[in-house]
Amino acid sequence: MDVTSIGWLTLPLAILGGAIRVSTPFIFVSIGELITEKSGRINLGLEGTLMLGAMAGYGVSYLSGSPWLGVLAAGLAGTTFGLLHGLLCSVKRVNDTAIGISLIVLGTGLAFFFGKPLIEPKAPALPSISLGFWSSMPQVRAALDVNALFFVGILLAFAVYVFLNRTGWGLMLRTVGDSEDAARALGFSVLRVRILATMAGGFLAGIGGSFLSLSYPGSWSEGLSSGQGIMAVALVIFARWRSINALGASLLFGGAGALGPALQGVGVTGYYYLFNAAPYILTLAIMVASTSRAAPFADAPGELKLHR
Amino acid sequence: MTLRPFDRRSFLQMLAAAGSAPFVLDIPAAHAETPLTVGILYSGSKQDYGFNQSHAQAAAALKKLPGIKVVEEERVPETIAAQRSMEGMIRQDGAQLILATSFGYFKPHVLEMAAKYPDVTFAHTGGVWTAGMPENIGTFYAYIFEAQYISGIVAGHMTKSKKLGLVAAKPTPNLLRSINAFAIGARSVDPAIQVQVIFTGDWVLPVREAEATNTLVDQGADVIAAQVDSPKVVIETAEKRGVMSCGYHSSQADVAPNGYLTGAEWNWITPYLVYAGSVRGGKKPEHYLRAGISDHFVKNSPFGKLVTPEARAAAEKARADLIGGTLVIYSGPLKDNKGNVVVPAGVTQNSNDRVLDGINYLVEGIIGQV
Numbered sequence: 205m206d207v208t209s210i211g212w213l214t215l216p217l218a219i220l221g222g223a224i225r226v227s228t229p230f231i232f233v234s235i236g237e238l239i240t241e242k243s244g245r246i247n248l249g250l251e252g253t254l255m256l257g258a259m260a261g262y263g264v265s266y267l268s269g270s271p272w273l274g275v276l277a278a279g280l281a282g283t284t285f286g287l288l289h290g291l292l293c294s295v296k297r298v299n300d301t302a303i304g305i306s307l308i309v310l311g312t313g314l315a316f317f318f319g320k321p322l323i324e325p326k327a328p329a330l331p332s333i334s335l336g337f338w339s340s341m342p343q344v345r346a347a348l349d350v351n352a353l354f355f356v357g358i359l360l361a362f363a364v365y366v367f368l369n370r371t372g373w374g375l376m377l378r379t380v381g382d383s384e385d386a387a388r389a390l391g392f393s394v395l396r397v398r399i400l401a402t403m404a405g406g407f408l409a410g411i412g413g414s415f416l417s418l419s420y421p422g423s424w425s426e427g428l429s430s431g432q433g434i435m436a437v438a439l440v441i442f443a444r445w446r447s448i449n450a451l452g453a454s455l456l457f458g459g460a461g462a463l464g465p466a467l468q469g470v471g472v473t474g475y476y477y478l479f480n481a482a483p484y485i486l487t488l489a490i491m492v493a494s495t496s497r498a499a500p501f502a503d504a505p506g507e508l509k510l511h512r
Numbered sequence: 513m514t515l516r517p518f519d520r521r522s523f524l525q526m527l528a529a530a531g532s533a534p535f536v537l538d539i540p541a542a543h544a545e546t547p548l549t550v551g552i553l554y555s556g557s558k559q560d561y562g563f564n565q566s567h568a569q570a571a572a573a574l575k576k577l578p579g580i581k582v583v584e585e586e587r588v589p590e591t592i593a594a595q596r597s598m599e600g601m602i603r604q605d606g607a608q609l610i611l612a613t614s615f616g617y618f619k620p621h622v623l624e625m626a627a628k629y630p631d632v633t634f635a636h637t638g639g640v641w642t643a644g645m646p647e648n649i650g651t652f653y654a655y656i657f658e659a660q661y662i663s664g665i666v667a668g669h670m671t672k673s674k675k676l677g678l679v680a681a682k683p684t685p686n687l688l689r690s691i692n693a694f695a696i697g698a699r700s701v702d703p704a705i706q707v708q709v710i711f712t713g714d715w716v717l718p719v720r721e722a723e724a725t726n727t728l729v730d731q732g733a734d735v736i737a738a739q740v741d742s743p744k745v746v747i748e749t750a751e752k753r754g755v756m757s758c759g760y761h762s763s764q765a766d767v768a769p770n771g772y773l774t775g776a777e778w779n780w781i782t783p784y785l786v787y788a789g790s791v792r793g794g795k796k797p798e799h800y801l802r803a804g805i806s807d808h809f810v811k812n813s814p815f816g817k818l819v820t821p822e823a824r825a826a827a828e829k830a831r832a833d834l835i836g837g838t839l840v841i842y843s844g845p846l847k848d849n850k851g852n853v854v855v856p857a858g859v860t861q862n863s864n865d866r867v868l869d870g871i872n873y874l875v876e877g878i879i880g881q882v
Contacts, residue, residue, distance in 0.1 A: 214730045222723055225722075226719055323557070324559065420719070421749065423745070425745075432719075461719070461723070462723050462727075465727045468711065468727075469710060469724075
């Protein structure tokens with residue numbers, strides 16, 4: 205408990221620590237959503253998947269004693285929800301946005317229902333890797349206490365990039381997402397690809413949820429998600445449907461989110477409502493700056509119903 | 513009679529008839545010697561380690577009493593849904609006392625329901641009854657800042673860095689009153705102590721609360737206190753960082769077995785019993801019921817294992833002085849953190865002084881801004 209004040213140094217440290225701690229769920233959910241959207245469908249239900257994953261992960265970790273088993277369970281719960289979304293949207297004239305919204309309600313409701321007995325027990329948390337061992341400052345050590353899932357998330361962003369751009373399956377996924385007719389002409393099963401892509405998206409979103417309950421902030425409660433699942437959908441658009449960009453956007457969002465509390469910490473006590481809104485202001489600013497009049501949907505998968 | 517095709521209108525008529533029949537038949541039964549049914553509404557989860565849990569604990573205590581039946585509904589939004597919930601409790605369960613525990617239920621929901629059901633007593637947490645409102649409404653609240661003052665004394669004795677951290681939701685008068693009391697308590701131990709406040713901007717924001725806690729610990733605070741709706745995350749994060757903590761609303765001792773010092777807790781069973789008594793006695797409810805530690809409306813969590821005998825003794829003495837009335841928390845001279853005198857020398861503002869309702873400053877020694 206030998207802690208001394210480090211003054212203004214807190215600020216960069218908090219932003220770095222915040223980027224690492226807060227961004228992980230965003231990375232997983234946004235990359236999951238990216239895979240789904242690349243297939244030409246939008247799954248708005250990831251907020252519900254996130255909550256379900258957080259609950260399932262916490263529950264399985266508590267019952268089995270293994271947090272990694274919890275992560276897997278969260279992923280499987282998410283996959284089930286992805287399958288549900290994928291199947292329902294495969295029925296003719298079913299709107300994927302509406303199904304997504306109903307899945308938010310269903311996922312959150314199920315998570316609350318099954319999560320009731322999990323609020324009080326303490327489940328084993330995911331281990332973290334101390335990258336700050338070289339420093340004698342406890343603040344630095346705390347900021348660099350990095351969860352393993354964070355690294356998995358970074359690897360994932362690159363893996364998804366390679367998958368989408370360098371593999372045959374990736375090409376198939378992009379074709380299905382860009383032009384249904386072309387995909388049919390090539391003999392691809394459009395529905396099967398879309399259902400699988402939504403399942404993969406659900407798997408990752410479930411894992412993102414398990415990070416919330418098993419690492420940071422690190423316990424199951426009904427107020428756990430404050431809209432991370434919804435924000436991740438926006439981050440995908442912000443990242444122009446590119447996985448490396450989605451990683452960057454998540455990191456930026458996490459770091460900016462730490463700005464509000466950190467500024468108050470170093471004594472900038474006014475305007476905290478404004479600083480707390482920093483991530484959203486930043487997102488808006490970059491989106492406005494990166495718009496193009498000539499080709500507003502240049503990067504969007506052609507089959508996405510956002511702009512039809 | 514000719515058979516009409518089944519249309520929407522006749523379906524609705526049927527539903528209405530089916531729905532109202534049981535309550536019409538129930539009315540005579542309500543006057544017989546039946547147990548008192550109390551309906552309780554919560555805005556959030558009963559297990560939030562916070563405000564709603566403090567009410568749920570009182571409800572659980574109420575349930576154990578003979579002759580009292582409790583019906584509860586959690587996660588009732590502060591919308592027309594609150595009226596539906598109250599109406600359901602009154603009509604279907606025969607509730608004679610409604611305890612509406614969230615601030616937003618008062619206007620217009622409790623007011624409208626009270627006008628519609630004049631024979632039912634409504635008690636609301638935090639509202640202020642004024643003349644002209646229905647006579648069957650009671651409003652109650654507790655001076656939690658007195659318990660927060662005692663937590664401040666314990667924190668003041670325990671801190672080594674002379675810096676305390678406090679994670680708060682929004683700068684509302686009620687919160688400011690408690691934040692100030694915590695600081696006044698801590699600084700009564702050692703005037704060199706500083707309290708750093710971080711406002712998260714909303715009542716429940718787990719990730720930002722954890723971030724705020726981390727920042728405060730990084731700034732050198734070695735005791736973290738919380739004034740958010742569900743302090744579980746703050747206390748847990750403090751425990752993970754190896755610092756001490758003070759709870760709020762209900763006890764969070766079990767999430768921080770090492771560092772939990774004490775906490776300011778509501779003791780709602782006392783006002784619940786006051787209103788249950790007035791319903792039983794057929795009297796009008798107390799319209800404006802406010803009390804503090806001396807009337808058992810608030811309490812402190814049992815001391816954690818780290819709390820030294822000196823700190824315990826000082827806390828017990830403060831409690832006795834508050835109960836005896838020899839100690840007034842807001843006593844002049846008192847300055848705000850900008851140097852202005854807010855309570856002049858020689859002036860005391862007792863806990864029930866309505867001046868404190870409009871408090872809009874942070875006292876000297878607090879780093880933070882309203």
